[in-house]
Amino acid sequence: MAFADGDxxxxxxxSSWDSDDEYQKFIQKMNPPRVTIDNTSCANAxxxxxxxxxxxxxxxxxxxxxxxxKLIVKKAYISSDGGWFMDVFxxxxxxxxxxxxxxxxxxxxxxxxxxxxxxxxxxxSRRAIGVEPSSDYTxxxxxxxxxxxxxxxxxAVLTNLDCNVMNAEVWTHNKRAAAVxxxxxxxxxxAISDVERLGRIKERLRNVFKGRSRDAKTTVAMGITxxxxxxxxxxxxxxxxxxxxxxxxxxxxMPMVSVVNWLQKDYSVVTMRCKDRPKLLFDTVxxxxxxxxxxxxGSVDTEGPQAYQEYYIRxxxxxxxxxxxxxxxxxxxxxxxIERRVSEGLELELSTVDRVGLLSDVTRIFRENGLTVxxxxxxxxxxxxxxxxxxxxxxxxxxxxxxxxxxxxxxxQTVLQVKGHPDHLKSxxxxxxxxxxxxxLFRPRSL
Numbered sequence: 001m002a003f004a005d006g007d008x009x010x011x012x013x014x015s016s017w018d019s020d021d022e023y024q025k026f027i028q029k030m031n032p033p034r035v036t037i038d039n040t041s042c043a044n045a046x047x048x049x050x051x052x053x054x055x056x057x058x059x060x061x062x063x064x065x066x067x068x069x070k071l072i073v074k075k076a077y078i079s080s081d082g083g084w085f086m087d088v089f090x091x092x093x094x095x096x097x098x099x100x101x102x103x104x105x106x107x108x109x110x111x112x113x114x115x116x117x118x119x120x121x122x123x124x125s126r127r128a129i130g131v132e133p134s135s136d137y138t139x140x141x142x143x144x145x146x147x148x149x150x151x152x153x154x155x156a157v158l159t160n161l162d163c164n165v166m167n168a169e170v171w172t173h174n175k176r177a178a179a180v181x182x183x184x185x186x187x188x189x190x191a192i193s194d195v196e197r198l199g200r201i202k203e204r205l206r207n208v209f210k211g212r213s214r215d216a217k218t219t220v221a222m223g224i225t226x227x228x229x230x231x232x233x234x235x236x237x238x239x240x241x242x243x244x245x246x247x248x249x250x251x252x253x254m255p256m257v258s259v260v261n262w263l264q265k266d267y268s269v270v271t272m273r274c275k276d277r278p279k280l281l282f283d284t285v286x287x288x289x290x291x292x293x294x295x296x297x298g299s300v301d302t303e304g305p306q307a308y309q310e311y312y313i314r315x316x317x318x319x320x321x322x323x324x325x326x327x328x329x330x331x332x333x334x335x336x337x338i339e340r341r342v343s344e345g346l347e348l349e350l351s352t353v354d355r356v357g358l359l360s361d362v363t364r365i366f367r368e369n370g371l372t373v374x375x376x377x378x379x380x381x382x383x384x385x386x387x388x389x390x391x392x393x394x395x396x397x398x399x400x401x402x403x404x405x406x407x408x409x410x411x412x413q414t415v416l417q418v419k420g421h422p423d424h425l426k427s428x429x430x431x432x433x434x435x436x437x438x439x440x441l442f443r444p445r446s447l
Contacts, residue, residue, distance in 0.1 A: 035113045037105050039098060045074050045090035046099045048108070052116055054085040056316060060282075060289040062087060064226065065115045067282040069108060070094055076281065078298035078311075137166055137182040138192045139225060140201070143238045144209035144216035146177035148372040148394040152363035153208045154179065159360040161201055162186040168359070168378040169227050173340045176240040177209075180227045186356050228279070232286045232337060241329075241336035255338045257331045261320050267296065267312040268321040270330065274338050276307035284309060287337035291330065292316040345374045345392040346399045347419035350411070354385035362387070365410065369403050370394050388419075 033052035041047050050062050059078060066073060066089060075090040093099055099108070142154070151170055158165060163183040170179040185192050192198060202220045209216035217238070255274035262269050272284060281300055288295060288311065298311040314320055321327050350362060359378060366373060366389070375390040393399060408416050 033113060033116050035109050037109050039100070039105070042090050042098075044098065045092050046105070048089045048091060048112070050085070050087045050089070050112065050116070052085045054080045054083050056294060057289055058085050058116060059087070059295050060229075060285050061116055062089075062112065063282050063285050064229065065112050066091065067228075067279055069111065071099075071108070072096065072278065072302075073281050073300060074303050076298070076300035078295055078300075080294075081296045136191060137184050138163075138198070139219075139221050140179075140181040140183060140205065141219040141230065141234060142177075142179040142181070142205060142209050142216065143234050144177055146172045146175050149363075149367040150177055150209070151179075151373045151376060152360070152367040154181075154205060155360040155363050157204050157208055158183060158201075159357045161197075161204065163192070163201065164189070164356045165359045165378060166380045167227075168376065169231060170373065170376040171231050171235065171340050172374050173235060173336060174240045174243050176235060176238050178231050178234040178238065178240075180225065180230055180234075228282070229286055232283065232340070233290055235336070235340060236287065236290055236333060240340070241332040255335055257334045257338075259321055259327045259330050262312070265312075266320050267314060268327075268330075270309075270311045270313055270334070272307075272309040272334060272338070274307055276302045276305060277342070279341060280307055280338065281309070283337045283341060284334060287333055288313065291333060293330075341375075343375060343390045345390040346404070348389045348391060349417045349419050350385065350387040350389070350415060351417070352385055352412070352415045354380050354383055358385055359387070362389075362411065365407055366391060369407055371399065371403070371407075 031053050033050065035051075036049045038047040038049065048066075052058060059080065063073075070093070071089075071091040072094065073089050073091055077088045079086045091099070099105055155165060158181070162185065164186050166182045166184055168179060168181040170177065172178075183192070184190055192201070198220045202218050205220075206216050206218040209218065217234075253275075255272060257270070257272050259268055259270050261267070270288075274280070280302070285295070293313045293315055295311045295313055298309070300310075301308045321330065352358070363373060370393050371391045372394050373389050373391055377388045379386050391399060393403075404418065408418075
């Protein structure tokens with residue numbers, strides 16, 4: 001409802017809102033966040049304490065920072081009941097060792113503080129987790145039905161439209177696919193701003209991504225986003241957590257997720273057990289936050305092959321889970337969050353000089369030799385492309401060794417390296433004849 005100038009209802013409402021907002025800012029400024037790092041209390045991990053005025057989403061912000069810093073959370077204790085947020089994280093570096101370098105420790109402390117302080121209005125600027133303006137590149141978001149060769153088709157369309165892929169991440173799960181791609185104009189190296197051209201890009205990509213059961217979704221914009229969080233949001237919105245019983249039967253060992261109500265305290269208790277892997281904590285906390293649940297207390301233990309997480313949650317409106325349908329949806333969504341990043345297939349790493357069309361050429365060679373990409377991370381640093389692909393054959397089986405060696409010979413033995421576990425390779429005795437359709441795309445002039 002709109003009020004005319006001088007309406008007392010309008011004046012009172014605005015004054016009250018402004019007063020509450022200013023009071024909240026005052027409280028936050030009087031109680032700035034505190035980040036302390038302790039290297040003595042735990043024998044095999046560095047302990048990080050984070051204390052701050054509480055607000056919705058702050059747990060995700062802290063976990064996101066730890067993930068971006070490539071820290072491995074071995075244990076965590078979470079408490080945010082009331083007006084104060086108090087968390088303890090035992091972390092290691094990527095090698096599983098304590099962080100001993102004082103300069104690195106000070107950098108970690110400063111980065112965590114600035115991240116949560118900025119987003120909590122402790123500092124003048126505000127960093128949103130979402131899309132922010134950028135003139136460096138154009139951001140493309142895609143969701144749709146997964147199928148063999150999809151990444152190859154997308155990258156070929158972008159190359160044909162004179163787009164250079166600078167960075168990209170692609171996830172597939174439960175027959176759905178999502179991608180966040182950063183592109184620039186082939187000639188200028190800048191973001192694409194022409195409205196008509198953006199419209200053509202969007203339409204062509206929508207046609208590629210369109211599936212038989214659901215419409216594809218395509219977004220083209222100029223902006224910055226936290227890619228991994230955005231991928232979780234996109235797949236959640238696309239309902240990749242829905243699956244038929246036959247799909248569940250054919251899936252890998254399922255994570256154990258339960259949700260029960262603690263009636264005396266009006267909490268719902270979520271517990272999860274699954275195989276540990278990097279970024280698992282981020283994935284589960286991200287999903288709970290995007291589903292609008294608040295974690296009031298929790299504990300995490302990943303010391304060993306299995307990870308255990310326990311959270312005491314309520315919906316953002318203050319209520320615990322109040323229906324069987326809601327309980328099942330939480331379980332399904334957390335199962336999906338755990339599974340999305342599970343790397344199914346053989347891991348291949350490509351490292352070479354970047355050029356326009358490189359991603360299109362590589363993925364086309366995969367497709368022509370019967371391989372499909374289940375997950376991909378594409379990045380450009382300076383003039384160098386560093387890409388990671390997880391591949392299987394189109395039937396979902398392991399990759400033939402003969403196929404792999406032929407691809408590596410064409411691309412370059414030193415350019416395309418095999419990572420991961422040899423179990424993802426099929427021995428020559430198991431191979432079937434494969435037709436190879438190679439061109440001279442990877443001559444020394446390019447790589």
